[in-house]
Amino acid sequence: MQLTQYTDYSLRVLVYLNVKRDGRATISELANYYAISRNHLVKVVHHLAQENFIHTQRGKNGGISLARNADQIRIGDVVRSTEPNFEIAECFNKEKNTCVLTPDCNLKNILYEAHLAFLEILNRYTIADTKSTESLWQLINIV
Amino acid sequence: MQLTQYTDYSLRVLVYLNVKRDGRATISELANYYAISRNHLVKVVHHLAQENFIHTQRGKNGGISLARNADQIRIGDVVRSTEPNFEIAECFNKEKNTCVLTPDCNLKNILYEAHLAFLEILNRYTIADTKSTESLWQLINIV
Numbered sequence: 001m002q003l004t005q006y007t008d009y010s011l012r013v014l015v016y017l018n019v020k021r022d023g024r025a026t027i028s029e030l031a032n033y034y035a036i037s038r039n040h041l042v043k044v045v046h047h048l049a050q051e052n053f054i055h056t057q058r059g060k061n062g063g064i065s066l067a068r069n070a071d072q073i074r075i076g077d078v079v080r081s082t083e084p085n086f087e088i089a090e091c092f093n094k095e096k097n098t099c100v101l102t103p104d105c106n107l108k109n110i111l112y113e114a115h116l117a118f119l120e121i122l123n124r125y126t127i128a129d130t131k132s133t134e135s136l137w138q139l140i141n142i143v
Numbered sequence: 144m145q146l147t148q149y150t151d152y153s154l155r156v157l158v159y160l161n162v163k164r165d166g167r168a169t170i171s172e173l174a175n176y177y178a179i180s181r182n183h184l185v186k187v188v189h190h191l192a193q194e195n196f197i198h199t200q201r202g203k204n205g206g207i208s209l210a211r212n213a214d215q216i217r218i219g220d221v222v223r224s225t226e227p228n229f230e231i232a233e234c235f236n237k238e239k240n241t242c243v244l245t246p247d248c249n250l251k252n253i254l255y256e257a258h259l260a261f262l263e264i265l266n267r268y269t270i271a272d273t274k275s276t277e278s279l280w281q282l283i284n285i286v
Contacts, residue, residue, distance in 0.1 A: 001222075001229050001258060002145055008232045011250060012242065035241060075253060079144075086144050089151045098178060099155065107154060107273045110218060114264035115144060121257035130250045 007082040009036060009044045014053060014078065014127045018070040024063040051081045066127070075130075076123030088115055150225040152179060152187045157196060157221065157270045161213040167206040194224045212271070219266030231258055 012034055017025055027045055031038040045064055048054045055067045066073065087093045088111045099105075155177055160168055170188055174181040188207055191197045198210045209216065230236045231254045242248075 001226060001231060001261065002147075003232050003254075004145075005233075011232075012244070015244060015248060015250060075250075083144060088144060089146050089154075090148075101155070101158060105158060105273055107158060107218075110265065110268045110272065111146075114261045117264045118144065118257045118261040121260045122253065125253045129253065130248055 003079065004083060005040070006044060007079055009034075009040055010048055010053075010078060010082045011075070011130075012036075013041070013044060013048060013064075014066065014070075014073060015130045017054065017064065017066045018127050019131050023065045025065075026063045047082065053078060053081075070128035070131075071126045073127040074123045075125050075127065076119040076121075078127075079122055080119055086115060088112070146222065147226060148183070149187060149190075150222055152177075152183060153191055153196075153221060153225045154218070154273075156184070156187060156191060156207075157209065157213075157216060158273045160197065160207065160209045161270050162274050166208045168208075169206045190225065196221060196224075209270070213274075214269045214271035216270040217266045218268050218270065218273075219262040219264075221270075222265055223262055229258060231255070 013025075013030060016030060016033065017023060027038060027041050030036075031041050045054065045056065049056045049064070049067075052067050053073055054064050056062070056064050089108070091097050091099050091105070091108050092111075156168075156173060159173060159176065160166060170181060170184050173179075174184050188197065188199065192199045192207070192210075195210050196216055197207050199205070199207050232251070234240050234242050234248070234251050235254075
């Protein structure tokens with residue numbers, strides 16, 4: 001069971017902004033900090049802004065920041081937004097599905113119910129809950 | 144959120160055996176029915192036998208069959224067995240993980256809790272529950 005890299009990076013952006021002292025960051029800063037592709041981050045940040053999880057501001061003093069308090073951003077909502085076409089198994093993808101059992105198999109419903117339970121647990125937590133210790137805060141703000 | 148192809152195929156083998164009239168099948172029969180690689184299925188079947196979900200019998204009248212009643216095989220147990228090193232996000236893989244936040248980030252614990260909820264729902268169902276209609280039974284037994 002795996003979330004996409006896209007979701008992983010989306011969550012990392014939000015976690016970072018939550019612990020950054022001034023609540024602001026640039027894409028280059030995030031790319032350097034996590035040592036991940038700037039191009040990937042551009043897409044991730046664009047999507048997070050579209051979904052109103054973050055604000056972006058252009059210009060010299062621009063950057064990105066959380067669009068609302070971290071305790072108002074539920075993790076399940078972020079994951080649902082970054083994985084809208086979740087494909088737990090092949091039968092969830094209408095175009096690629098080749099399983100001949102699909103019309104009469106109940107497994108898809110069972111997997112879907114489990115998926116909803118997964119998101120339901122994630123929605124009990126917000127981005128504010130990801131900051132477990134003060135050392136994380138220090139780690140980012142020292143850089 | 145995606146299960147591995149390995150898990151997908153493992154579940155399909157068990158679903159098939161549950162609906163097959165005589166409860167027996169060969170790997171070639173499964174490969175033909177699902178139009179999937181015989182080589183993949185060999186590995187899947189070997190693992191399912193090792194984990195005591197199925198019995199294999201060599202020889203002319205050999206084949207594979209469920210090792211116990213379908214209502215005694217919980218879906219969560221199968222998934223847990225086929226995805227022992229589940230990696231919901233990069234931070235679950237010690238060797239590949241590059242996320243600098245890992246030691247102090249609580250996201251991993253939150254994702255793990257959601258993963259357990261996913262498996263818990265799956266364990267409310269057994270392979271017997273995947274057979275939703277009689278037509279599935281007919282579909283396989285006509286072939």
